[in-house]
Amino acid sequence: MDSATIRERFMSFFEARDHVRVPSSSLVANDPTLLLTNAGMNQFKPYFLGEQTPPYRRAVSAQRCFRTPDIEEVGRTARHLTFFEMLGNFSFGEYYKEKACPWAWELVTEGYGIDPERLWVSIFTTDDEAHDVWVDVVGVRPERIVRLGREDNFWAMGVAGPCGPDSEIFVDLGDRFGEASPNGPGDNPDRYLEIWNLVFMQNECDDAIEPVGDLPTRNIDTGSGLERVALVLQGVSSVFETDVLGGMVRRAGELVGRTYGDDDRTDMGLRILADHGRGMTWLIFDGVLPSNEKRGYVLRRVMRRAVRHARLLGREEPVLPELVAATVELMGPSFPDLRERADFIAEVAAREEERFATALKQGLGLLEGDIERARASRSSALPGEVAFRLHDTFGFPIELTREIASDAGLSLDEARFGELMSEQREQARRARRTEGRSATGLVAPVLERHGTTEFVGYEHLDAEGHVLALIDGTRSVERASEGDEIDLVLDRTAFYAEGGGQVGDRGRIESRSAALEVLDTRALAPGLTGHRAVVRAGEISVGDDVSQLVDPGWRAGAQRAHTATHILHWALRDRLGEHATQAGSLVEPGRLRFDFNHFEALGRGRLAELADELQERVLQDDGVRAYETSFDTARSIGAMAIFGEKYGDFVRVVEVGDYSKELCGGTHVLRTGQVGAIVLTSEGSIGANLRRVEALVGQEGMEHLRRRAAQLERVAETLRATPDEVAERVERLVAGAKDMERRLAEVERKSTEADAARLASAAVEVDGTRLVVARRDIGVDALRSLAQKLKGRLGSAVVVLGAAGEGRANLVGAVTRDLAERGISARELLAPGARLLGGGAGGKPELAVSGGPASDKLEEAIEAVARVARDALTT
Numbered sequence: 003m004d005s006a007t008i009r010e011r012f013m014s015f016f017e018a019r020d021h022v023r024v025p026s027s028s029l030v031a032n033d034p035t036l037l038l039t040n041a042g043m044n045q046f047k048p049y050f051l052g053e054q055t056p057p058y059r060r061a062v063s064a065q066r067c068f069r070t071p072d073i074e075e076v077g078r079t080a081r082h083l084t085f086f087e088m089l090g091n092f093s094f095g096e097y098y099k100e101k102a103c104p105w106a107w108e109l110v111t112e113g114y115g116i117d118p119e120r121l122w123v124s125i126f127t128t129d130d131e132a133h134d135v136w137v138d139v140v141g142v143r144p145e146r147i148v149r150l151g152r153e154d155n156f157w158a159m160g161v162a163g164p165c166g167p168d169s170e171i172f173v174d175l176g177d178r179f180g181e182a183s184p185n186g187p188g189d190n191p192d193r194y195l196e197i198w199n200l201v202f203m204q205n206e207c208d209d210a211i212e213p214v215g216d217l218p219t220r221n222i223d224t225g226s227g228l229e230r231v232a233l234v235l236q237g238v239s240s241v242f243e244t245d246v247l248g249g250m251v252r253r254a255g256e257l258v259g260r261t262y263g264d265d266d267r268t269d270m271g272l273r274i275l276a277d278h279g280r281g282m283t284w285l286i287f288d289g290v291l292p293s294n295e296k297r298g299y300v301l302r303r304v305m306r307r308a309v310r311h312a313r314l315l316g317r318e319e320p321v322l323p324e325l326v327a328a329t330v331e332l333m334g335p336s337f338p339d340l341r342e343r344a345d346f347i348a349e350v351a352a353r354e355e356e357r358f359a360t361a362l363k364q365g366l367g368l369l370e371g372d373i374e375r376a377r378a379s380r381s382s383a384l385p386g387e388v389a390f391r392l393h394d395t396f397g398f399p400i401e402l403t404r405e406i407a408s409d410a411g412l413s414l415d416e417a418r419f420g421e422l423m424s425e426q427r428e429q430a431r432r433a434r435r436t437e438g439r440s441a442t443g444l445v446a447p448v449l450e451r452h453g454t455t456e457f458v459g460y461e462h463l464d465a466e467g468h469v470l471a472l473i474d475g476t477r478s479v480e481r482a483s484e485g486d487e488i489d490l491v492l493d494r495t496a497f498y499a500e501g502g503g504q505v506g507d508r509g510r511i512e513s514r515s516a517a518l519e520v521l522d523t524r525a526l527a528p529g530l531t532g533h534r535a536v537v538r539a540g541e542i543s544v545g546d547d548v549s550q551l552v553d554p555g556w557r558a559g560a561q562r563a564h565t566a567t568h569i570l571h572w573a574l575r576d577r578l579g580e581h582a583t584q585a586g587s588l589v590e591p592g593r594l595r596f597d598f599n600h601f602e603a604l605g606r607g608r609l610a611e612l613a614d615e616l617q618e619r620v621l622q623d624d625g626v627r628a629y630e631t632s633f634d635t636a637r638s639i640g641a642m643a644i645f646g647e648k649y650g651d652f653v654r655v656v657e658v659g660d661y662s663k664e665l666c667g668g669t670h671v672l673r674t675g676q677v678g679a680i681v682l683t684s685e686g687s688i689g690a691n692l693r694r695v696e697a698l699v700g701q702e703g704m705e706h707l708r709r710r711a712a713q714l715e716r717v718a719e720t721l722r723a724t725p726d727e728v729a730e731r732v733e734r735l736v737a738g739a740k741d742m743e744r745r746l747a748e749v750e751r752k753s754t755e756a757d758a759a760r761l762a763s764a765a766v767e768v769d770g771t772r773l774v775v776a777r778r779d780i781g782v783d784a785l786r787s788l789a790q791k792l793k794g795r796l797g798s799a800v801v802v803l804g805a806a807g808e809g810r811a812n813l814v815g816a817v818t819r820d821l822a823e824r825g826i827s828a829r830e831l832l833a834p835g836a837r838l839l840g841g842g843a844g845g846k847p848e849l850a851v852s853g854g855p856a857s858d859k860l861e862e863a864i865e866a867v868a869r870v871a872r873d874a875l876t877t
């Protein structure tokens with residue numbers, strides 16, 4: 003039974019039992035506690051916790067998963083994987099053990115056709131309920147049920163969240179995997195392979211993975227590794243011999259000219275290429291790009307580890323694009339979207355491999371030297387400084403250095419590496435640190451007493467409010483007087499607090515006794531707004547009633563820029579691919595900055611197309627609509643969520659026309675025509691696979707275009723041409739200037755050749771060697787070139803040349819190789835002249851240069867050098 007059939011049989015089995023088939027979520031989990039999706043239940047976590055109401059009570063999925071702790075183990079064993087598919091069925095409080103266990107047994111024995119005599123079951127040590135279901139309902143013999151402890155039969159995500167006891171189904175793989183045991187999987191995990199884990203999700207764990215309470219309902223979360231089931235049903239010895247992974251292994255073998263089974267080293271390398279090839283393909287498919295941060299760093303690790311092992315197996319040509327192609331060929335029939343993005347994925351892989359190839363060669367050379375030095379000194383550990391240098395200079399992940407050191411029989415001083423990394427991060431923090439203000443510990447009492455700030459700014463630019471607190475730096479105060487700068491906390495506000503990239507509002511706040519200018523608005527705590535303001539007149543006190551007025555021009559400018567940002571985000575994803583997602587933004591009146599994931603510069607042509615697209619969307623004057631809805635509804639209509647943000651049951655969606663839908667709490671114009679203009683001003687790299695676009699919006703954008711037009715008019719007037727003729731006229735002028743430079747260079751070359759010939763003919767002979775001493779007031783580069791030409795004409799010779807100009811003098815000395823081998827050094831010859839000129843001499847024995855400010859002593863300096871040269875030649 004091939005993998006595609008296993009997947010479909012599992013899904014169909016549970017669909018027939020009223021489970022909704024739910025597509026796999028992205029490997030980029032919509033959960034700030036997770037780096038990557040590592041289990042089938044991740045996308046259902048809010049349902050288990052009771053944070054959201056599930057739209058269905060039963061679900062089934064085949065989830066793409068990636069587990070980072072296993073990266074270094076992949077290849078060393080025949081079972082470890084980073085990327086895998088997890089088949090799972092789920093109940094959100096609708097059924098429990100009484101149905102989950104019988105259905106699992108039915109699918110394994112009847113659906114897959116596995117002999118029940120090969121099966122074992124494990125349960126949590128105190129789970130009598132599960133034991134009774136397996137024995138009394140399913141009919142499993144009691145001696146085939148093993149009770150195991152927390153480590154084996156209690157499941158948690160690895161972070162705070164849902165958890166619970168579990169029960170696992172094992173298959174006896176037979177005598178070739180070791181002796182049978184009366185305790186089954188309790189004694190021999192190699193022989194007894196776990197193929198399905200039934201988690202009875204009833205508890206909630208804290209960060210220490212300790213149960214701290216019960217979930218609102220008792221749920222079912224199961225996970226069955228597709229690759230493990232394929233191992234059993236295809237009768238092979240490891241997951242790397244199954245249809246899909248086995249195909250990857252065979253293709254990797256063809257690429258490196260090796261065969262699986264040749265030797266342990268080859269087998270390890272081919273397993274690494276097979277697993278990492280699949281893993282990187284799916285990570286890129288889900289929008290992850292190589293970088294030195296978070297998910298991008300995981301991707302970079304597996305890509306670079308694969309490249310290194312391909313090199314160890316003898317392949318010097320690119321390997322990653324070929325592994326992408328193999329993954330698409332083997333998995334594309336089941337996943338058509340993968341085929342559609344194959345070219346993009348291969349391009350990302352090729353660029354990363356090309357970037358790493360040079361660094362790998364240089365870094366490995368240095369590392370090998372460090373390893374040899376460690377061995378020679380009889381050290382058992384590689385210094386942490388080595389790993390830090392490789393990481394900082396060549397982008398070597400610490401894991402790669404550790405693995406290479408381990409292969410050489412050395413440990414790695416990771417404590418020292420950590421110290422150096424911490425020092426570097428602290429230096430970066432100090433460099434970035436700016437003066438700020440802190441309200442830590444001051445807002446908690448306000449929240450406890452009054453709750454959060456009511457925001458009415460979507461509908462109004464003015465509002466009435468009540469002063470709840472005044473915060474002056476790190477202390478609360480009862481009142482503030484003229485000239486004081488403080489943070490006001492109000493019960494309700496029309497001021498938008500900085501968030502989602504949009505800057506905070508500015509404006510005015512007034513009471514009966516005071517007038518304040520609001521300089522900035524920000525969140526002092528989640529839901530609690532702080533108004534940074536300066537008291538312009540009078541005195542403001544806690545308890546005062548105030549009126550508020552947001553600066554309408556400031557708000558309107560920010561709204562135009564924010565709506566423009568949504569249009570830009572949509573256009574980038576539409577033109578570059580779904581990977582081009584937001585990585586950061588700044589939205590302020592008249593200007594936006596947008597960071598996004600992409601692997602290459604857009605280029606002038608693509609930028610022009612993007613600019614046209616943006617302006618076209620603005621001129622269509624599409625409506626902009628904002629509304630609140632449930633999180634699930636928002637996601638079902640395709641609204642984009644920002645990774646790392648925590649969303650509740652209800653969210654705010656902003657729609658632009660019929661094309662852009664994003665979860666957003668910011669303020670926006672009512673129609674795109676109000677944006678006015680979007681003028682792209684720059685595009686460039688801000689890091690590995692990270693790009694930044696900047697633009698001016700509205701009046702600022704039009705003013706920028708007006709200034710450019712005025713500059714063009716000035717240039718046209720200077721050239722006595724029309725604006726349309728400027729480009730052609732400038733191109734002709736540049737071409738003419740280049741031709742003139744070429745001719746001038748040729749004249750200078752001939753002049754230098756002639757001058758060299760004249761000086762060579764005037765050379766004097768000193769003890770069988772020729773000496774040239776002359777002054778030529780030309781640039782130092784030309785002086786150096788003249789000295790080289792003379793040296794080439796004279797055979798065995800010493801050349802001393804001097805020049806002066808613009809308050810500085812220079813000396814150039816040249817010595818032919820035969821004299822340098824005799825110990826005559828041009829640098830030493832220039833030393834007395836350099837002292838007279840007030841400078842020093844630098845260079846090599848055959849050619850040296852010196853200079854100094856005492857140009858009036860040039861003749862004396864030349865003569866001093868000449869005397870030293872004569873003495874050296876006659877010694």
